[in-house]
Amino acid sequence: MTKIFNRxxxxxxxxxxxxxxxxQVIAMWKQTVYVPPxxxxxxxxxxxxxxxxxxxxxxxxxxxxxxxYFCASVIGICIxxxxxxxxxxxxxxxxxxxxxRAIPATAIIPxxxxxxxxxxxxxxxxxxxxxxxxxxxxxxxxxxxxxxERLDTARIFGLSNFETLIRxxxxxxxxxxxxxxxxxxxxxxxxxxxxxxxxxxxGLGYYILQAQRTFAIxxxxxxxLLLAILGFLLNTGFVQIERRVLAWHYGxxxxxx
Amino acid sequence: xxxxxxxxxxxxxxxxxxxxxxxxxQEITLNVREREFVSIVGPSGCGKxxxxxxxxxxxxxxKGSVRLHGELITEPPPQMVLVFQDxxxxxxxxxxxxxxxxxxxxxxxDMTQADKLSASQRAIEAVGLTxxxxxxxWQLSGGMQQRVAIARAIAFRPxxxxxxxxxxxxxxxxRADLEDLTLALRNEFGITMLLVTHDIDEAVYLSxxxxxxxxxxxxxLEEIPIPLSQPRDQVATRSEPAFxxxxxxxxxxxxxxxxxxxxxxxxxxxxxxxVELEGDPVR
Numbered sequence: 001m002t003k004i005f006n007r008x009x010x011x012x013x014x015x016x017x018x019x020x021x022x023x024q025v026i027a028m029w030k031q032t033v034y035v036p037p038x039x040x041x042x043x044x045x046x047x048x049x050x051x052x053x054x055x056x057x058x059x060x061x062x063x064x065x066x067x068x069y070f071c072a073s074v075i076g077i078c079i080x081x082x083x084x085x086x087x088x089x090x091x092x093x094x095x096x097x098x099x100x101r102a103i104p105a106t107a108i109i110p111x112x113x114x115x116x117x118x119x120x121x122x123x124x125x126x127x128x129x130x131x132x133x134x135x136x137x138x139x140x141x142x143x144x145x146x147x148x149e150r151l152d153t154a155r156i157f158g159l160s161n162f163e164t165l166i167r168x169x170x171x172x173x174x175x176x177x178x179x180x181x182x183x184x185x186x187x188x189x190x191x192x193x194x195x196x197x198x199x200x201x202x203g204l205g206y207y208i209l210q211a212q213r214t215f216a217i218x219x220x221x222x223x224x225l226l227l228a229i230l231g232f233l234l235n236t237g238f239v240q241i242e243r244r245v246l247a248w249h250y251g252x253x254x255x256x257x
Numbered sequence: 258x259x260x261x262x263x264x265x266x267x268x269x270x271x272x273x274x275x276x277x278x279x280x281x282x283q284e285i286t287l288n289v290r291e292r293e294f295v296s297i298v299g300p301s302g303c304g305k306x307x308x309x310x311x312x313x314x315x316x317x318x319x320k321g322s323v324r325l326h327g328e329l330i331t332e333p334p335p336q337m338v339l340v341f342q343d344x345x346x347x348x349x350x351x352x353x354x355x356x357x358x359x360x361x362x363x364x365x366x367d368m369t370q371a372d373k374l375s376a377s378q379r380a381i382e383a384v385g386l387t388x389x390x391x392x393x394x395w396q397l398s399g400g401m402q403q404r405v406a407i408a409r410a411i412a413f414r415p416x417x418x419x420x421x422x423x424x425x426x427x428x429x430x431x432r433a434d435l436e437d438l439t440l441a442l443r444n445e446f447g448i449t450m451l452l453v454t455h456d457i458d459e460a461v462y463l464s465x466x467x468x469x470x471x472x473x474x475x476x477x478l479e480e481i482p483i484p485l486s487q488p489r490d491q492v493a494t495r496s497e498p499a500f501x502x503x504x505x506x507x508x509x510x511x512x513x514x515x516x517x518x519x520x521x522x523x524x525x526x527x528x529x530x531x532v533e534l535e536g537d538p539v540r
Contacts, residue, residue, distance in 0.1 A: 152339070152347075155333050156333045157338075157413065158364050167360075171349070252350050252395040
């Protein structure tokens with residue numbers, strides 16, 4: 001996992017090459033407009049995304065996502081840790097949270113449009129809303145499941161409630177918070193595309209839908225390819241940072257397994 | 258070392274009933290003198306952990322009192338530290354050995370940063386982990402992790418150390434090492450020890466006095482002075498006739514016979530269980 005391209009991945013890369021080759025052959029043989037050959041998609045991709053289009057379409061998406069995801073993390077961690085640290089609050093809110101998080105995040109987009117309109121803010125809000133739940137629920141569980149001995153230790157050594165929160169509960173919960181943030185990241189990615197498809201004048205979701213509607217089929221596939229690459233890079237980057245920050249957690253789990 | 262000194266910890270008619278009505282500790286009266294090693298021994302599940310947690314005020318007693326130097330305890334006092342059985346849950350896995358040992362000292366306003374570091378170094382040295390100071394707890398064996406927990410406790414310089422079955426999750430050889438380490442630390446740092454265990458031999462081996470508990474809801478069955486010679490030795494002490502006599506006596510008290518282990522555990526004691534809901538502090 002730590003190296004993206006190592007020997008173990010060689011077989012996987014061969015699979016990718018074979019699949020792309022099959023696509024290329026079939027597309028050239030069938031000659032359909034709807035599924036252009038990989039080579040065409042790839043050339044269009046280079047032409048489109050190494051041009052100002054990247055700045056016009058991809059940057060707005062990434063910006064909205066960054067803001068929305070950041071807010072989701074801050075709100076989710078703060079509320080989650082608070083809920084998880086107090087048994088009473090947890091018992092009070094748990095049913096509401098379980099019900100609320102069952103709403104598919106995309107279903108909230110019409111509400112967002114209704115209340116905020118179709119600007120940047122709406123997209124940031126719905127991304128934040130969607131990505132927040134896994135972060136919040138995981139943070140709450142992480143805080144709730146801190147071993148009693150660890151909390152008792154903090155009390156015995158005379159830590160105040162606030163110190164216990166910052167120095168014991170939060171560090172104990174970080175592995176779960178990180179797991180929630182990783183799920184939240186992929187949800188944020190879905191939310192940005194869908195929200196831009198529904199009401200937008202720029203962004204990757206808009207670009208892909210617009211390309212499809214104007215029969216710019218290679219451009220459509222190129223946009224999807226860009227999304228795939230961005231998603232892969234975001235997730236890989238996240239995992240790399242997580243491995244570094246939570247080295248103790250991975251070391252510990254490796255020992256106990 | 259024992260008799261003449263002053264009473265440090267005084268537990269008087271302590272009772273603990275949980276919020277769900279379970280009476281874990283019925284009535285315990287015991288005391289610990291300064292620099293004494295006292296053990297509380299009882300069958301599994303006799304509320305020993307509850308008793309220790311109530312003594313150090315992690316739990317609020319339903320009746321009775323705990324006094325340290327004659328003063329009533331209502332919050333965990335800084336002169337008292339509890340070492341848990343499960344070191345993997347009480348240590349902080351994100352901190353190194355040194356980080357763990359220094360951790361509780363951050364509250365000490367009377368110590369400079371250099372004092373704190375030297376105190377932690379001394380504690381780590383006393384438990385023989387100097388070479389592993391930069392390791393993380395999960396990189397160490399179970400016995401070493403418990404040593405870290407003990408080092409963390411003694412660096413805090415408590416007057417009394419409460420030990421909750423601290424050697425129950427390690428192998429027999431490590432266990433003997435840790436027992437002798439605990440005795441050595443008592444001498445080196447002058448810390449009073451109150452140990453809770455289900456291991457009768459361990460209690461007799463380590464202690465100056467042993468309190469034998471009944472099955473739950475627990476009461477003190479007997480207080481037994483242990484007049485074995487000091488210093489204790491794993492081989493010599495354990496083969497003294499007095500040692501065997503004492504352990505057999507305690508075995509008899511607890512009612513554990515080798516042939517019918519579990520059956521005789523249950524001393525019939527019917528205590529009316531009134532459901533008294535008492536707010537149990539949650540965190």
